[in-house]
Amino acid sequence: MRFSGLRVLAEALTGHKGWAPLWRNPDPKPAYDYVIIGGGGHGLATAYYLARTFRQARISVLEKGWLGSGNVGRNTTIIRSNYLLPGNQPFYEFSMKLWEGLEQELNFNAMVSQRGVLNLCHSDAQRDAFRRRGNAMRMSGADAELLDVSAVRKMAPFLNFDNARFPIKGGLLQRRGGTARHDGVAWGYARGADMAGVDLIQNCEVTGFFIEKGRVRGVETSRGYISAGKVGVAVAGNTSRVMGMAGLRMPIESHALQAFVTEGLKPVIPGVITFGAGHFYISQSDKGGLVFGGDIEGYASYAQRGNLPVMEDVVEGGMALMPMLGRARLLRAWGGVVDMSMDGSPIIDRTPIEGLYLNGGWCYGGFKATPASGYAFAHLLANDSPHPTARAFRLDRFERGYMIDEKGAGAAPHLH
Amino acid sequence: MLIPHPLLGPRDAQEFTYLGDAKLLDRPDGMAPGAAEAFFEYLYLRDNRAGVHEELWFHEQGDRAILLVTRDTTTHEILGAVLARDAVLSRTGDGT
Numbered sequence A: 001m002r003f004s005g006l007r008v009l010a011e012a013l014t015g016h017k018g019w020a021p022l023w024r025n026p027d028p029k030p031a032y033d034y035v036i037i038g039g040g041g042h043g044l045a046t047a048y049y050l051a052r053t054f055r056q057a058r059i060s061v062l063e064k065g066w067l068g069s070g071n072v073g074r075n076t077t078i079i080r081s082n083y084l085l086p087g088n089q090p091f092y093e094f095s096m097k098l099w100e101g102l103e104q105e106l107n108f109n110a111m112v113s114q115r116g117v118l119n120l121c122h123s124d125a126q127r128d129a130f131r132r133r134g135n136a137m138r139m140s141g142a143d144a145e146l147l148d149v150s151a152v153r154k155m156a157p158f159l160n161f162d163n164a165r166f167p168i169k170g171g172l173l174q175r176r177g178g179t180a181r182h183d184g185v186a187w188g189y190a191r192g193a194d195m196a197g198v199d200l201i202q203n204c205e206v207t208g209f210f211i212e213k214g215r216v217r218g219v220e221t222s223r224g225y226i227s228a229g230k231v232g233v234a235v236a237g238n239t240s241r242v243m244g245m246a247g248l249r250m251p252i253e254s255h256a257l258q259a260f261v262t263e264g265l266k267p268v269i270p271g272v273i274t275f276g277a278g279h280f281y282i283s284q285s286d287k288g289g290l291v292f293g294g295d296i297e298g299y300a301s302y303a304q305r306g307n308l309p310v311m312e313d314v315v316e317g318g319m320a321l322m323p324m325l326g327r328a329r330l331l332r333a334w335g336g337v338v339d340m341s342m343d344g345s346p347i348i349d350r351t352p353i354e355g356l357y358l359n360g361g362w363c364y365g366g367f368k369a370t371p372a373s374g375y376a377f378a379h380l381l382a383n384d385s386p387h388p389t390a391r392a393f394r395l396d397r398f399e400r401g402y403m404i405d406e407k408g409a410g411a412a413p414h415l416h
Numbered sequence B: 001m002l003i004p005h006p007l008l009g010p011r012d013a014q015e016f017t018y019l020g021d022a023k024l025l026d027r028p029d030g031m032a033p034g035a036a037e038a039f040f041e042y043l044y045l046r047d048n049r050a051g052v053h054e055e056l057w058f059h060e061q062g063d064r065a066i067l068l069v070t071r072d073t074t075t076h077e078i079l080g081a082v083l084a085r086d087a088v089l090s091r092t093g094d095g096t
C-alpha cells in the first residue's frame, strides 16, 4: 500500500475503509540468515537497509515488547550533525543526509523538520570552542553558523540574555538540524522492512545464545529456539544484559534519562535551543507541547523512570534560560534506559564471537543516528567490513587506546 | 533516594557523587604480569547488572566518605550502605 495525497483523498471519500495494517505480525520461523535483536529505531533501520540495499535473505527482527517500545519512542526527537571529532562527525552528517531523503525513500511521513538547532554560549572560551566545532562540521560537509548576541536575540527574543551567571554571548546554529516524529521513524522503517520481506516478531524476548566453537548458531527466545546465520544486537539500554548472555562484558553502564512535555501552546519556540551550561534543552512539538530535557540521572539504572532531583534541576535550568516557561503546565514526564559508553560514543562492530555483531553505546543521542546506524550496521552484517563513516566505532578501541571522547571526560559514563 | 549513611543516618542521594560499580575498589596491581589487560578490564568493562548492584557513592557534600551502597537498579530501592573503608578492611583483614 503506497501513501499519497490522492490516496488520502480517496479514503476520505470512502469512509477510510481501505487502510490496512502497516506490517504483518508473523510467527517466528525456525531459521533465518539474519536475526536482528531489538525492534527499536536502530534494529528496524538495520533490517530495512539489509533487506533493501544489501541482501536478499531471510531476515527477522526480534522484539521483546512491541515495536518502538524502547528509547525510539521515548526520546526528544532532536536530529543534528554537530559533532567535533573526526570519528563521529562524518557519520552523523551521513545520517543527516539520510534524514533529508528519508520520507521519500520510505514513502512515509516521519515529520522530519529542519527547524534548526541552536547551541547557546556564555563566554569567550565557549565561543572559541563553538567556532572550532563549527569548522569541523563544515569540513565534514555539514552546515554551521556562529551567531552573535543580536542574531540570537532576533531568533529567540524571549531568552534571558542577562543572566548573571550565564549571560548569552552567542550561539552555534545548524539550520539543517531539527526534529522528526520518533514513532513515525520506527513505523516507517518497520513498514519498509516488512514490505521487503523482513519478519518483524513482537513479544519475542531473546533469553540466550547458542554458541558452538566460538560461533553463534542461534538464539533462545520466549517463543522458542531460532537458528541464525548471523545475529545483530541493537538493544540500546539492554546491551550489557543481552551481550552478557553471550559471556561478554561491555564498556557500558546503563542510566535513566528523563524527558518532559507541557500542555499544547501556540507556536513560541522557533527550533531546538540547547543550554548546555544549565543542563537544559527545549523544542516545541507540532502539537504545541514544549518538549524538554536535561542530564541523565547519573547512577546505574534499568528503571524506565528518573527521580525528582533531576526533574528539579532541568526545570531550574529552563526557568533560568526562559522565565516565561514558569507559566506553562507540565503535562507528562517519562524516562528511558540509555546505554552510556565509556567514552560517550557508540559501537558498531563485530564481537569476539563469530557471527555475533553489536550496535550499541548510543548514550542519550542515538535517535539522530537511526538512519546511518541502520545503514552502517546492515553494511557490516552484509559485508563483514565497516561502513566508511563508522570505522572508528570499534568495540576494542578502549583496549587499544583509541577513544572517541567528545567531552574529554574519561571513563566516567555519568559525565558524558 | 535516601542513602542510610552508617555515621550520619539517612542522607539525600543528591549530596553524593556516584562513582560506579563497587568493583572499582579492587584496583589491579600495576606491577603484576598482565597488568595492561587487568587495567583495561578494571577501567572500561562493567557487569552493568539489572537487579541488586553494589556501587560506590562519594559523600561529596557531606563528610566526604565513600560508601558502598547496595541498590536494586531495576527499582532504585536502596538495600543498605556501609563505609567502603570498612568493607575493604573486613575483606583483607588488615587493610593492606
Ligand SMILES: Cc1cc2nc3c(=O)[nH]c(=O)nc-3n(C[C@H](O)[C@H](O)[C@H](O)COP(=O)(O)OP(=O)(O)OC[C@H]3O[C@@H](n4cnc5c(N)ncnc54)[C@H](O)[C@@H]3O)c2cc1C
Pocket (backbone or CB within 6 Å): A037, A038, A039, A040, A041, A042, A043, A062, A063, A064, A065, A066, A067, A068, A069, A070, A071, A072, A073, A074, A075, A076, A077, A078, A079, A204, A205, A206, A207, A234, A235, A236, A237, A238, A242, A257, A258, A259, A293, A334, A335, A336, A337, A338, A362, A363, A364, A365, A366, A367, A368, A369
Ligand atoms: C528521554 C530520552 C531522550 C532522548 N533524546 C534524544 C534526542 O533528542 N536525540 C537523539 O538523537 N537521541 C535521543 N535519545 C537517545 C535515543 O532515543 C536512543 O539512543 C536510541 O533510540 C537507541 O536506539 P533504538 O531506537 O534502537 O533503541 P530502543 O528503541 O530502546 O530499541 C531497543 C529495543 O530492544 C528491545 N530489547 C531489549 N532487550 C531485548 C531482548 N532480550 N530481546 C528482544 N528485544 C529486546 C527493547 O524492548 C527495545 O525495543 C533520547 C533517549 C531518551 C531516553
